[in-house]
Amino acid sequence: LPGRIIQGMKKASVVNPVFLIDEIDKMASDYKGDPSSAMLEVLDPEQNSVFSDHYIEENYDLSNVLFIATANYLENIPPALQDRLEIIQLSSYTDAEKVNIAREHLVPKQLKENGLTPEQLHISDDMLLYLVRYYTREAGVRQLERTIAAIARKTVLAILKDGKESITLDKDLVHEWLGNEKTDYGKREEQDQIGTVTGLAYTSFGGDVLQIEATKFEGKGNLVLTGQLGDVMKESASIALDYIRSHAKEFGIDPECFGKLDIHVHVPEGAVPKDGPSAGVTMTTALVSCLSERPVKSNLAMTGEVTLRGNVLPIGGLKEKSLAAHRAGIDTILIPKGNVKDLEDIPQEVKDHIRFVPVATAQEVLKEALV
The missing domain is CATH 1.10.8.60 (Helicase, Ruva Protein; domain 3)
Structure with missing residues (x-):
C-alpha cells in the first residue's frame, strides 16, 4: 500500500517505534512493482535515514525504527534482502x-x-x-x-x-x-530390512522420518528414481551409485553386475515434493544393502550428504530431525562429524534416549548401519 510505512509512523506518533513485518517471505513481485526490492531501502540502516516515500515524495528518517520481520522459508527471501537482516532461527517445539x-x-x-x-x-x-x-x-x-x-x-x-x-x-x-487419528506418529521399521533405510528430513512442520527403498532387477544398468525428487536428491542418488561402483569390491559387490542390473530407488509419499542435500548417506546405504544383500539395522536412522570420494558433509536442521527420530522410537542416529557442535541444541530428553554417532566417511556409515 502506498505510504504504508509513513502511516505507521504517524500512528505510532514516536520516531523510534517497533515495526513488525509479518511473513516477509510471502511478498510477490508483479507488474505493479517489487515490494521485496522496496524493502531493501526500508530495512537497511545505511539507506533508511533518507527513506523516500513515493506517496508523499519527502525524505524521512527511519534509522531509529526497530524492524522485526517474520518468515517461514528463508529461501523465499531474496539474497540481497537477507544480507541486510540479522537472522534468528526459531526451531520447532518438542x-x-x-x-x-x-x-x-x-x-x-x-x-x-x-x-x-x-x-x-x-x-x-x-x-x-x-x-x-x-x-x-x-x-x-x-x-x-x-x-x-x-x-x-x-x-x-x-x-x-x-x-x-x-x-x-x-x-x-x-x-x-x-474422528479417527489424523496423523501417523513415527514409522520405524519393525525388522532389519535389505535395501530399506530410515532417513531424516527437515520439513516445514519440523522433522520427519522417511524410508528410502532400493531394489534391483535384470536390466541394462539404468538407475530409476521415483517419489517426486528435486534435482539435489537426484544428484545425491547418482553420486551414491558412482561411489559404490568405484568401491564395489570393498563392499563385496561384483563389479560386473552394474551392467546387467537396473536399480530403482524410491522415496515413499510420492505426492510430497522432496529436495535437499541430506539424503546422500541414506541412498548410499540403501544401494549397498540392496546390491550386497546385507540388511540394515531397523533401530537406526541417518542424515548427511556424501561426495564422490565418500566424505560425509554436514547438514542443517539436526534438532528437528533428532526429534522426529525420537518420536519414531529410533535409538541410534548417524550424523556428520561437522554437526557435532549442533548437539548442544538438542533437548536433554532426546539425548537420554538416542545415541549419536558422528561419521566422517561413507565406510564408517556402512560399518555402523549394516548387519
Missing part, C-alpha cells in the same frame, strides 16, 4: 514443550473463551500428548489450539444437551468428537 504450552496457556484460554470453568473440563497431560501426536502435525501449536477449541465447544454442547456436570477427556471421547 512434544513436552507443546504439552506444557497447552496446559499453561491454550487450555485456560479456550475454557475462558467458551465460558467453561476448570472443573467442567479435565484434560490430563497424557491426553494432551495424545492430541499433539495423533491430531496435529506442525512446528508450532496453532493446530493444537484449534483442536482444544473444538473439544471445548463439544464439552459445552454435552453439558447443555446431555445435562452433564463435568467431562474428563479420554480416547473414546476424542474419537467420537474429532
